[in-house]
Amino acid sequence: MAKKLMKGNEAIGAAAINAGCKFFFGYPITPQNEIPEYMSRELPKAGGSFVQAESEVAAINMVYGAAGAGARVMTSSSSPGIALKQEGITYIAGAELPCVIVNISRGGPGLGGIQPAQSDYNQSTRGGGNGDYKLLVYAPANLQEMVDMVQEAFDAADYYRNPVLVVGDGMIGQMMEPVEFKPFVSKRQLSEKTWATDGTKGKRKPNIINSLFLDPAKLEEHNVHLQKKYRTIKENEARAELYNLEKAQVVIVAYGTTSRIAKNAIESLKQEGIEVGLIRLQTLWPFPDEAFKALPETCKSMLVVEMSMGQMIEDVKLAVACRLPVEFYGRAGGMIPEPDAIAAKIKEMLGGVK
Structure with a gap:
C-alpha cells in the first residue's frame, strides 16, 4: 500500500x-x-x-x-x-x-x-x-x-x-x-x-463486572x-531497540522523541571516533531489563536522556544492577535536548575528550 x-x-x-x-x-x-x-x-x-x-x-x-x-x-x-x-x-x-x-x-x-x-x-x-x-x-x-x-x-x-x-x-x-x-x-x-x-x-446468567x-x-x-x-x-x-552497541564506550538510554535526537548525537560523535550506543525503550512497562545484558565490555558508563528531570534513572540503575555508573542529561518544561548538548555531556563523561 x-x-x-x-x-x-x-x-x-x-x-x-x-x-x-x-x-x-x-x-x-x-x-x-x-x-x-x-x-x-x-x-x-x-x-x-x-x-x-x-x-x-x-x-x-x-x-x-x-x-x-x-x-x-x-x-x-x-x-x-x-x-x-x-x-x-x-x-x-x-x-x-x-x-x-x-x-x-x-x-x-x-x-x-x-x-x-x-x-x-x-x-x-x-x-x-x-x-x-x-x-x-x-x-x-x-x-x-x-x-x-x-x-x-x-x-x-x-x-x-x-x-x-x-x-x-x-x-x-x-x-x-x-x-x-x-x-x-x-x-x-x-x-x-x-x-x-x-x-x-x-443462554446464561448475567455477567457482573x-x-x-x-x-x-x-x-x-x-x-x-x-x-x-x-x-x-x-x-x-518487554521490548527495546539496540543501536550501535558493539564497541560503545557510553550507552544512552532513551525513548520516544528523545531517542531520535540521541541517534543524531551518536552519529556526530562517531565522526569524531567516539563510539556511543543506544538502548531505546519501546515499552516503558514492562521495562526491558534483558536489553541491558547486551552491554559490551567496552562500555564504561550509561547516560539516561529524557525530557524530564530524570524519572527513568532508577529503572536504568536497577537494570544495570550497579555494574556501571549511570548519569543523566535532561531538559524539562517543554525544552527539547539538542544533539550537541548530548554529545558534550558524553565527552565530559569520557574525561573531556575533544
Missing part, C-alpha cells in the same frame, strides 16, 4: 479505526486535540460512535462502560487530563477490561505548558491510581511505529484483558511523516468475550490473580 503523509495525532486516530475501534470518548486538551477532532469526523463513517464527554473523568468512565460491553474503545488526552482519568483507569484495571489510552504528553507539573515533555514516566509506569495494578505501556519513536503500536495495543488489551497505554509527546503528536496502513491482522489468539455485559440472550470486593480474602485472591497476569506480560511484552 502507498504511504500517506499525516500529522501524528490524526495517524493515531486512523490506526485505531483500522484496528476496529468502535467507540471514542474524550475531552479537548492541547496538544492532542487533533485525535478527537479526527475521530469525531471519521469514526462514524466506520460505523462507530464518538462522544465528547463533559470532562476527562466522565470520558474514562464511558470507556469503562463500552469496554464492559465488549467493544473496542479508546480515549486520549494529555498529561493533566490523564491525571484526571487515573481513578477510572484503576477501576478498569481492577475489573480487567480491555481499552486503549493515548497520552500525548506535555510539560508539567500542574497545568504546565503545551510543549512536548516526558515527565509522565512515573505516572505511566507506576500508575497514578490506587492499588496494585499495571498497564502495558508502549513508547513509539516515529509515526509509523505509533500507527503499528496503536493497532497492536487493541490486540494486547483484548488478549490480557487489561488497559494499554500508548505514550507520545507533543512533538510526535504534531509532526508529519509518511505512514503506511496495512490491513490489520491479529497476531494473537483472542478468545470470545464471554465475560462481557452484552445481554444474556437467554466490578472491581469491588468486600471480602478481604476474595480481594487478596483477585490481586494474586492480577499479579500472575502482570508477570506474564513482563515475560512476553
Whole structure:
C-alpha cells in the first residue's frame, strides 16, 4: 500500500479505526486535540460512535462502560487530563477490561505548558491510581511505529484483558511523516468475550463486572490473580531497540522523541571516533531489563536522556544492577535536548575528550 503523509495525532486516530475501534470518548486538551477532532469526523463513517464527554473523568468512565460491553474503545488526552482519568483507569484495571489510552504528553507539573515533555514516566509506569495494578505501556519513536503500536495495543488489551497505554509527546503528536496502513491482522489468539455485559440472550446468567470486593480474602485472591497476569506480560511484552552497541564506550538510554535526537548525537560523535550506543525503550512497562545484558565490555558508563528531570534513572540503575555508573542529561518544561548538548555531556563523561 502507498504511504500517506499525516500529522501524528490524526495517524493515531486512523490506526485505531483500522484496528476496529468502535467507540471514542474524550475531552479537548492541547496538544492532542487533533485525535478527537479526527475521530469525531471519521469514526462514524466506520460505523462507530464518538462522544465528547463533559470532562476527562466522565470520558474514562464511558470507556469503562463500552469496554464492559465488549467493544473496542479508546480515549486520549494529555498529561493533566490523564491525571484526571487515573481513578477510572484503576477501576478498569481492577475489573480487567480491555481499552486503549493515548497520552500525548506535555510539560508539567500542574497545568504546565503545551510543549512536548516526558515527565509522565512515573505516572505511566507506576500508575497514578490506587492499588496494585499495571498497564502495558508502549513508547513509539516515529509515526509509523505509533500507527503499528496503536493497532497492536487493541490486540494486547483484548488478549490480557487489561488497559494499554500508548505514550507520545507533543512533538510526535504534531509532526508529519509518511505512514503506511496495512490491513490489520491479529497476531494473537483472542478468545470470545464471554465475560462481557452484552445481554444474556437467554443462554446464561448475567455477567457482573466490578472491581469491588468486600471480602478481604476474595480481594487478596483477585490481586494474586492480577499479579500472575502482570508477570506474564513482563515475560512476553518487554521490548527495546539496540543501536550501535558493539564497541560503545557510553550507552544512552532513551525513548520516544528523545531517542531520535540521541541517534543524531551518536552519529556526530562517531565522526569524531567516539563510539556511543543506544538502548531505546519501546515499552516503558514492562521495562526491558534483558536489553541491558547486551552491554559490551567496552562500555564504561550509561547516560539516561529524557525530557524530564530524570524519572527513568532508577529503572536504568536497577537494570544495570550497579555494574556501571549511570548519569543523566535532561531538559524539562517543554525544552527539547539538542544533539550537541548530548554529545558534550558524553565527552565530559569520557574525561573531556575533544
